[in-house]
Amino acid sequence: MADPTEIYTSPHVLEYPYARSTGPIIGAFLTALRDGKIVGVKGSKGRVIVPPTEYDPDTAEETSGIVDVGPGGVIETWAWVDTPRFDAPLDTPFAWALIRLDGADTAMLHVVAAPTSDVVVTGTRVTAEFRPAAERVGSMHDLRCFVLEGK
Amino acid sequence: MSTPPPRQGTRPVAIVACAQSKSERRIEQANEVELLMPVVTEVYANAGMTKDDVDFICSGSTDYLIGGPFSFVTALDAVGVWPPKAESHVEMDGAWALYEAWVTLQEEGKDVALVYGFGKSSLGDLSRILALQLDPYTMAPMWPDQVSLAALQAQAMIDQGLATEEDFARIASRARHNALSNPNAQVANEKTMEELMKDDYAVAPLRRHTLPPLSDGAAAIILVAGDRAYDVVDRPAWITGIDHRVDAHAFGARNLAESRSTTKAAENAGVSAGPVDIAELHAPFAHQEILLRRAMGLNESTVINPSGGPLAANPLMAGGLIRFIEAANRIMDGSANRAVAHATSGPVLQQNLVAVLEGAS
């Protein structure tokens, strides 16, 4: 007989390979990443939004005009991860950071690879490090990480 | 009795009864129905009502906590929507379900509403689940976890000179102390700021004590419109102001160290129109309390999170509604005259709801 007080538990996996159509603006951004570049889009009053969206997030007005930004930029804020989660973009200690790319008016979320936490501070200049062209498919992961400029 | 006039709407609405489960890291013996049913039963008992007294029911929950569609549907089995009831559900914290109920009770003839929220954070990997709230093209594919995002916000506050790591620890110390007198709290102890500062970083600059616990829990409230509230309780907690606002999702496009949505909601709710005795702030991470307090313009005379707040117990989807309960209980028992309840949703405080609760003079 089964244990009359046992509470049954069971693993449950929810898994699906979502495939998302990007539309032209996000498509242009991902295409640029695949080509080893970063682009933004012009929003209301000409401010440059990165990553680009079809709309200016503050006014909802339609955006237009893809512009090149980066590959260098400045750390606006950061969070140092000593023990990366299994699903983190890097498996060695790194920083999540909001990075304002040169030519952009908004900051983008990505990761910064650095040897130690003390070299990652707000205001630090970083530059994009892409994966090799053959590995790039048109996703955020084409941009492997940012690294400290000149290091 | 002189019922305080509401700033929004035309009909005064009050919280008259509350119930909540004790928050726990993992409630294995209860599925959602079993978690919710005692809470709903208790709130009816506290109000001296039955399900037949209720004109409207609204709940808040999310499918992703359980990993299957329609989790709110099975939860209805705990509520007894028979004969059929006017009922609705928001895929938001229960605090927004309360908002919808408050709107519904503005209509004459709809006098009593049941509101509930429930969530079990223990079933999955909450940080990974919450990453699915992020922009699906440019953020979610990197699976940023909620602690790291909160740390970005905390660092922005430090950089802007708004807070220090010691401030965060002081808040956590006070929250745990306050939680000692809260029977529903999960994290309650006496630790000084100095002791807490010895904690490791979870994600720098956030040390472990600045993080909320993972909680399973449920909460329920009965709202009554008009003078009928006095039939239920001597001192109803009148909702004299309530508003909610959302910020841009692209948090690289806003100053993470401020919360414009909170400021606007607090203005519309009339927070500064009188002294605030206590405020229950839905600040899951310690630094967010400082941020929210600034955003609402609360001064030193306001007691913040006397229950211990989300740092002591934080069941997702019920956490905001519990802030209403903790604030309302202090109006109903006479220990406060004017209280603020706040709820948040989305990454790094994207969406915020603020309400002012008052007792009759």
Add this chain to the structure above:
Amino acid sequence: MNQRCAVIGVGQTHHKSKREDVSIAGLVREAAVAALEDAGLDFSDIDAVVVGKAPDMFEGIMMPELYLAGALGAVGKPMFRVHTAGSVGGSTAIVAAHLVANGIHKRVLTVAFEKQSDSDAMWALSVPQPFSAPLLAGAGGYFAPIIRSYINKSGAPNNVGMKVAVKDRLHALKNPYAHLHLPDIDLKMVEESVMLWDPLHYLESCPSSDGAAAMVLSSEDVAVAQEKTTGRPAAWIHGMAMRSEPTMFAGRNLMNPQAGRDCAKDVFAQAGITKPRQELDCAEVYVPFSWYEPMWLENLGFAEENEGWKLTDSGATSLDGGDIPWNCSGGVLSSNPIGASGMLRFLESALQVRNMAGDHQVPDAHKALGHAYGGGSQFFSMWVVGSDKPE
């Protein structure tokens, strides 16, 4: 309702199985921008945004309205997210309308959507749950046995469902936004389509669509002003209601749920309607599987019990000469972006009484019903709209 509330603008996307030309934000903006243009307003004029959609697993985004806040002009405003299963599009419209009718806001944008092609609705609705047998086979697997019960009980001829399937697809040919355009549709084509969930043929079932719907709801003063500005009439809400009952309980009437009957009774009482078939000019009713037309004809009081199929059979529900046309837009059987499907019913009822439905317009329609249901036929939302202001 404390105050009058009107629909002053509507917008919808072209519904397709895959809208591969847009992102999710692009899809919802298409409907929202169209609704604002119809209303003669801008995003900046809007006081609050109410979003509805069905389970988040369809798109794999938890609470996607958070990500959509900027796309929908909600930043700095109240934004609300409703989820009441398949009825959500209707419930969302009602939640939005309450904000106006109960005096909280003057101009509310409400949007519902589904981008099902990002995943697969059959998968999302049939995710095997622990401890249960893997028998679920989408919504059809749930509803087909109930339909069999109805056929048995009512004594309806077997081809009534097929007649609904043909009629709604003929209607869809007159609606440029509809997903399915089947110019050669006839009974034979339906009969020869695969029997997916016996007794339901493939063509008696709804498609899976990408699409969005949006409406601008306003207070009376704004509606009157915008009618003058745009030259387009408003649709006035005469009644609205929601009802729910549990998924399963002993003695539950699955074919004719009490919650649906109660909801209809409430909404018709508010609108002063005692004989819906006579007093309404048309209805947009959530019929995802053909046989739900005769079943809902009974549930909503258009026909006596076991008599609903006779209305369908006689052609009474056809735009082509029927006295009470149902689903002139083609209905859910012709377009089914699940989260938006209910709102499309509400939206199409408003279009009819505004006399703006184009080729699928019921001549001179003054009063129409919008209806949605969801879950295990347990969540209902309905409204009645009219071309005249309610008393």
Add this chain to the structure above:
Amino acid sequence: MAAEETAQGPVTMLSTPIRLDYNFTAGVAQSKSLRGYAEGRFIGQRCPVCKKVYVPSRGSCPKDAVATTEEVVLPNTATVTTFCVVNVPFAGQSIEIPYITASILLDGADITFMGLIQGIAPEDVEMGLRVEAVWVPKEELGPTLASVKYFQPTGEPNREVSTFAEHL
């Protein structure tokens, strides 16, 4: 992704696989039903208010909103109240199509649940068909409704639909 690598046109699609791992808990009431399956029998629960028997029970009477605590062991025999023949393929499906799913009303129960019917040709199934549960071999029994392999006809005459109309 392969297509994108070969054709270097603009990117229009993004693949975002999502996997979430959960540890589902059945709770007290459902565990009682599940324990029954592990023992090869149906355990229902009776509502203390309306006295109706729920199987499987989720711990409450959805109508009366009270906990159902009294256990009721139910037999293997049942009536098919209604059914459909599933002939639609979909992702994650584990049974070969076509198959029959039926609303199963166990003798002594007051609600139906979905079950698989085998041992009869689809065209011969009718409302009111009498069936019995066939369990998986004893060593394969587990706390899951999947312990019921399927239901098969008992050979008894069909029940009149009018005798179970309240369950439709």
